[in-house]
Amino acid sequence: MVLSVFGVFILLVLSTTYILFSSIRMQEIADSSFQKERNLKSMQESLMTYQTPLLEYLSTRSSNALAKLLVDSQTLRNKIPANMPKSTDSTELREREVYALILSFLDMADAAVEAKRGRNIAGYIPVYEEMTRLLKYINEEVEKLSTERFRDQLDAYGVFVADFRNIQLWNLLFIIFISFFSILLLLRAVEKMTDPMVRLSEMATELSDGHFGVEDIKTSSIYEIDHVVEAFNRMKNEIGKYIEEIRWQENIKQEYMQERLRNLKMEELVRRMEIYTLQAQMNPHFLFNTLNTGMQLAIVEGADRTGEYMEYLSLLFRHNIRNKDSIVPLRHEIEGLKYYFYILKVRFPKNLDLVLDYPEEMLDGYRIPVSILQPLVENCVVHAFKNSAGPSSIVVRIEKRRSDLVLTVADNGCGISAEIVEGLLHPLPIDESSSRVMGLENVIQRLYFFYPDKKDVIEIESASGSGTTITIRIDTENEPCIAF
């Protein structure tokens, strides 16, 4: 900035100096054309005054006159240019001749003075006469020369004035342009100074919006500004780094919190389930006692069929609550299902056909989550045959396909709409769903829970009016995920 201001100052000073120089130069040129004229006129006047002491000396031999004569003679000789060039210009040539005439005149004066000193009267009188004629001739020549030169100068003056005008015009334009240039140079310097500030302000706005990825501000050539810019860039980069670190920590914290929340919910769920289990343990005792009483009453009263029914009912309840494990042998699940089938046959003796198809040798070889078949059968009974008047059928089939244990529950009921199937297979997250999950949903959620990596652990094939087939595929080679 200082350099620019100094540069502009120097530029203006130089421009003004040049204008001054050109004006002085033109004055000198104009003056020089008259200088020769002035010289000649001055010599002409000196020659006229020179006559007086000369005549005085020649007539009186006065030493004062002689002294003055010698001084004047020397002065005049000094005024004559030492080297008069032979010029092709006729005026200058004539001037040269005039100076030669003056020199001759002075030589003649010296000769006359010598003659006077030697009292040679015949010597100095004709010389003086010749000098008089010569002086007259010199005067005429000077006048003639002045006239000629004036005539020449008139022509030259016209050219000079035209040139002078042109020079002044160009000088004016030069000053205008150089001033304009200087102003622009200053503006550029100011811009150079303010531009980093503007960019700093813009960057500050960007930073306040949280954009720390903007490019660094380039440094200017101004030391002080560069200092600020560098500090700002450094600050921006440091803050950016801190912010990134904080974000990273925040993300970790959020992930941790989410995990913790999920664990809490899971714990809550587990606790609730434990409570349900406890409650369920308490109620069955009363139920078992009641059922035993009912069964004994039926035997006493001779109602064997009612007694048998209540015995199976009691066996089913006992089966459901006896085993608290999450994963049970397949045999255990089949036993429970048999008890349930007996009860269903009693309930629907005519129009419900129940089929349980399984290979006996598989029952002890595989383990499955507890209570996953009975809810499915119950779901069929409750929903599939609501509006059905014809014979209903529920087939439960267990088979092995490669490494998968495939459990199928099929009915010939009214079917399930696609939307409901979709809703069932893609349940809401556990933290968003209601805690009152019943029947089929319960089974699906538990299967997803135990086999999170197996997306096809359960499939529902259904069409309106043509029944529903629910297939459960349990990978026998992978253990179910039972840890939280």
Added chain:
Amino acid sequence: MKLLLRIGLILSGLLALVAFSLSLALVRALHVRGAEADSRAPEYHFALYLPDNRNSFFTEIIRGAENAAEEMNAVLSIHTIDPARFDLEMASFSGVDGVVVCPYLEHSFARRQLEKLQARQIPLVLINHNVPNDRPWPYIGTNNFDVGRKMGTIAGRTAEEEVRLAVVYSEKEPGMFAERELVEMGIADALREKLRGPIMSLKTNSNLLDAERMVYELFTDDSRINTVIFTDSNDTIAAAQVIIDMNLVGRVRIIGSGNDPGIIEYIRKGIVTGSIVVNPEKIGYQAVKSLVELRSAGYTSTSVDTGVEIVDGSGR
């Protein structure tokens, strides 16, 4: 904004530079013109003293002298020989390196001035007219006796009968008038027995049309003259027109001087019989050349005849 600023800076800078350069160039040109010096400093300064009359004859002498001066690295100042102006009288004080004089003045005065120059050892060359002296100065010009003979030859060649002759001299050609005796001797020598009666001498003044008056008066007063010789080209042209006007073509022969286009045209038409042509440019050139020789070698030819030619209808 930045781009505009940059363009403005470049543009104003360039314009300022252009204005500055032009201004500087003009100042420099003005300075150089003011202090213009000859690239080659002339070696000699010669002075040429001629009559005030600036007719074509003297103009050509000056042109020839200037050409020679330029060629031989000398400069030339032109002065009048008029005694009233003291130019020649003061020539010895003027610091020149040599003097060329056309001395049609009165001989004693001319000789005095020339001797004054000689006394100051200033090289001197005479042109067009000689001044008799014990130690003759170098002379450049025509021999007027020869000129007279050539005039007489033209007159005699075309005259079948006797020649009654008038010679018209002129202030415009003072050299010829100054040596009129020589001219007339030459004419008489060429015509011999064809010349009838004495030669009539007439003189016109410096007025270009004075010859018209003179010819008119001549043929009004004396009709016996059948041949008129003019020594100046302007007089020749003026007289030819009067001869036509007075219906004297064929009866009066005109012999002129010079080779102006007008004279050549009159010769072609047969109005002017012939013309004597001297070469004044050569005289001027040779004069300066002789001065340079005098300055550089110390000697030159005593006399250089620049010759005379005849132009007539025969094509010679």
